[in-house]
Amino acid sequence: MINQALKVNDAEDKKMLKKVFWRTMTLSSTYNYERMQALGYVYTMIPVIKRYYKDEDQRIEAYKRHYELFNTTPTMGGFITGLSTSMEKEASKDEEFDKTSINAVKLSLMGPFAGIGDSLFQGSLRIIALGIGIALAAQGSILGAVIHLLLYNVVAHLLRYYGVFAGYNMGSTFLKSASENGLLGKITKGAGIVGLMTVGAMTCSMVSFSIPAVAKIQGSELVVQDMLDQIFPNLLPLLLTFACYKLLKKNVKPIWIMLGMMVVGVLGKVIGIF
Amino acid sequence: MGVLMALIITLVVWVITWAEAWFAYPMINTPLVLCPIVGLLLGDFQAGIIAGATLQMVFLGVMQIGGTLPADASLGAVIGVAFSITLGQDVETALTFAVPIAALGSTFTLLKYIINGLVNPYVEKLVEKGDTKGIERVHFLVSFVPDLPKMAILFVALAWGTGFAQGMLDAIPAVVQSGLDYATGLMPAVGFALLLRMMWSKQMAVFFFFGVILVCFFNVPIVGVACVGLILAIILEANDKGTAVAAVASDNGEEDLFND
Numbered sequence: 001m002i003n004q005a006l007k008v009n010d011a012e013d014k015k016m017l018k019k020v021f022w023r024t025m026t027l028s029s030t031y032n033y034e035r036m037q038a039l040g041y042v043y044t045m046i047p048v049i050k051r052y053y054k055d056e057d058q059r060i061e062a063y064k065r066h067y068e069l070f071n072t073t074p075t076m077g078g079f080i081t082g083l084s085t086s087m088e089k090e091a092s093k094d095e096e097f098d099k100t101s102i103n104a105v106k107l108s109l110m111g112p113f114a115g116i117g118d119s120l121f122q123g124s125l126r127i128i129a130l131g132i133g134i135a136l137a138a139q140g141s142i143l144g145a146v147i148h149l150l151l152y153n154v155v156a157h158l159l160r161y162y163g164v165f166a167g168y169n170m171g172s173t174f175l176k177s178a179s180e181n182g183l184l185g186k187i188t189k190g191a192g193i194v195g196l197m198t199v200g201a202m203t204c205s206m207v208s209f210s211i212p213a214v215a216k217i218q219g220s221e222l223v224v225q226d227m228l229d230q231i232f233p234n235l236l237p238l239l240l241t242f243a244c245y246k247l248l249k250k251n252v253k254p255i256w257i258m259l260g261m262m263v264v265g266v267l268g269k270v271i272g273i274f
Numbered sequence: 275m276g277v278l279m280a281l282i283i284t285l286v287v288w289v290i291t292w293a294e295a296w297f298a299y300p301m302i303n304t305p306l307v308l309c310p311i312v313g314l315l316l317g318d319f320q321a322g323i324i325a326g327a328t329l330q331m332v333f334l335g336v337m338q339i340g341g342t343l344p345a346d347a348s349l350g351a352v353i354g355v356a357f358s359i360t361l362g363q364d365v366e367t368a369l370t371f372a373v374p375i376a377a378l379g380s381t382f383t384l385l386k387y388i389i390n391g392l393v394n395p396y397v398e399k400l401v402e403k404g405d406t407k408g409i410e411r412v413h414f415l416v417s418f419v420p421d422l423p424k425m426a427i428l429f430v431a432l433a434w435g436t437g438f439a440q441g442m443l444d445a446i447p448a449v450v451q452s453g454l455d456y457a458t459g460l461m462p463a464v465g466f467a468l469l470l471r472m473m474w475s476k477q478m479a480v481f482f483f484f485g486v487i488l489v490c491f492f493n494v495p496i497v498g499v500a501c502v503g504l505i506l507a508i509i510l511e512a513n514d515k516g517t518a519v520a521a522v523a524s525d526n527g528e529e530d531l532f533n534d
Contacts, residue, residue, distance in 0.1 A: 025298035029417035032391035039397055043413040046406045060404040067401045074298035123473050124500075126301065130330060131496045133306050137327035140320055144327060145307045152301050160298050190507035192473050193481050197503035199473070200485025201496055203466045206331055208459030233490040240460060244467030245474070254335065254464050255345045255377040261460040262373065266453030274456050 006165045012051070013168075017085065019047040021164045024081045027074040036071040041081070048085045052092035061099075062088065068103060072110040073117025075156050080109050082167025083175055105172050112179045112188075119188045124195035125155055131202050207237035213273040275316070275360050280433035283315055287352055288425050292418040305329035305351035305372075312352055316359045325355045325368045328458060332369065333376065335465025346379025347372075349424065353431050357439045366455045367443060373461075375431075382424035389420035481506070 008014045027040035042063055049062040072080060084102060091097040133148025167175065178184055215222040228235050247257055268274035287308070294303035301307070306326045313322015333347035354372030358364065393416055400408040470482070481503070488494040488502065 026296050026413070026417065027298070029292075029295040030390050030393075030413055032387050032394065034391050034394055039393075039409070039413050039416070042397075042401060043409060046409065050406070056404060060402065063401045063404060063406075063409075067397065077298070118472065121299075123469060124503075127334070127469065128496065128500045129301070130304070130306065130334060134327050134330050134334075135496070137306060137310075137323050137330070140323055142310055142319070142323055144323070145310055148304075148306055149301060156298070156300070186511045189478075190511040192478055193507040193510065194500055194503035195469070196473050196478055196481040197485035197488070197506075198496060198500050199466050199469050200482040201489045201494070201499040202485075203463070204486055204489040205496070206334075207463045207466065209463070234486070237463065238486065241463040241466045241470070244463050245470050248467050248471050254468055255373070255380075257464050258332070258345075258373050258461050259377070261464070262454055262457045265455075265457030265460065266450050269449050269453040269456060274453070 006162055006169065008165060008168065016047050016051050017082065017164050017168055020044055020081055020085055021078060021161055023047070024077045024164060025074055025160060027070075027072070027077050031071075035067070035069050037074075038067050038070055041068075041070045042066040044081050045084060045088070048088050052089050058092075065099065065103060070106060070110060072114045073121065075121055075160055076113040076117040076163060078160055078163030078165075079113060079167040079175065080106055082164040083109070083170075083172055084167075085164075086168045086171055101172075105176065109175060109179060112184045116184055116188050116191070119191040119195060121152075121156060124191050124198060125152055127195060127198050127202065131198065131206070134206070203237055203241050204234040207234075207240060209236040209240050211236070211273055275356065275432055275436055277433045279315065280429055283312060283352070283356065283432055284425050284429040286311060286315070287348070287428060288418065288421060291348070291421055296417055303348045305333055305347055305355075308348055308351050309355045309368075312355050313359060316356060318359045321359050321364075322355060325358060325365050326351070328365045329354065329368060329372055331465075332373070332458060332461040333465065334462050335468030344380065345376040346383060346424075347376050349379035349382070349428060350374075350376030352428065353435070356432055357436060360436050361440055361443065363443065366451055366458065369458055370443075370446070370454055371439065379424070382421075382427070385423055386420040390416055 008017060023040075023044035023046075026043065027037045030039045031037055032039075045062070045066045049059050049066075053059045053062060066084070084106060087102045087105065091099050091102065129148045129152040132151065133144040135144070136147060137144030211224045211228070213224055215224060232238075244257055248254065265274065290303050290308065290311075294300065306329075309326030309329060310319060310322040313319045313325070316322075329347070329351045333345070333351070350372035351368075353375050354368035354370070357371050358368035361367065393412055397409065397412055400412065474482070484506075485499050485503070488499050494502070
């Protein structure tokens, strides 16, 4: 089934889809607040429009159609540009084809695909790849950066490349039903599970927050950290992370929290509790 | 640092910045990758690698979702690591400069988006004429030219900023240095909190704590935790056909952690 979904027999179509793949990657290069990725989208569709429309007026109409607001994760964008390609192909053959549906479908899918992209790539894959990379690099090995890049890009690239072909073959009915019947939601949620577990794990292994200070109570020494560890290991890193979460919810900018931490670190050293 | 070396580093960073967006974010524009490259150019590869690990950890949560403007981790990392190597200092020095510079750096991203938008009326004319060569040319030029202000600042900072940086370091007392070192351990919490803000919901919270417990009590490495997560995701999502619609509905129900 997967083979069928990715197979394109026509050599010319295949060549064109490869161009669409290369161009889809550039979607965000010229992002702006007014039309977002519109320039990238029309740039991506140029080979498609040139191939399917012979009449110059029809071409210009198609360019205008794709120079409209669009925004999604470029890694997942291939599904949508591939789909637009197949819809433009239909539209060029069928006079009756409702061309406004091409943009309607684009707009309805950009949100769900950006959602998958964020949870799959930003939330889980990126974090896992960086986590492994950081651990190796901290020991002074360049393999850290290399493995991070490989791990992330092998997976991401499969979607960047085959997404275009899948979008082209599956057609609007499939992708729309996938978005409506919850398949995309399932993937997003599944990625969320992996992501949250990894973030939980890394909060414990990467945030280092301990209090080495020794309290002297009636002559007996009390090591604060030992006590905390007995309650729950890594209690302080977890509480710190939740405190940051709370601040972020109050719209405090992350960089201010970081600068605040620098101040806290210095103050702690001055007082002598860290 | 010589002017020529500053120019080389600036150009390398410019190409990487461009390629990051042009090739659908391959994650090359990250401290983990940039710092070793800068280290290699400045003749201390090892220091670059170590600084890359530390700065990446600090900036872990820095990422772009939609049109948000995160701190410019790469600009901060490049300047920070370049200063620390040329001044013969350690990772804390890199961090001391990286964080404030990253904070200022996001202004340049904003500036780039605004400059990008300036070409819209011109592109509109090209589209109406059907001038595809023109569209392609503008798309390519706009993908890197609006980064010029940022790259100019980077060049100036690298070429003439070292003396200023040395002066600042001399003025910083030792206790401050060690305090900043301590803060390096705290800062990844911000990154994780940023990720939680994106992913947290009441239904999903249990998975966060599952990951916590696997590490705290069983010492499972990250890859192991990810594998357990993948299997759980498959069991819970792929094998579960009945509640597909409910799964989507629950995604919208992001709730506050503390219900305030």
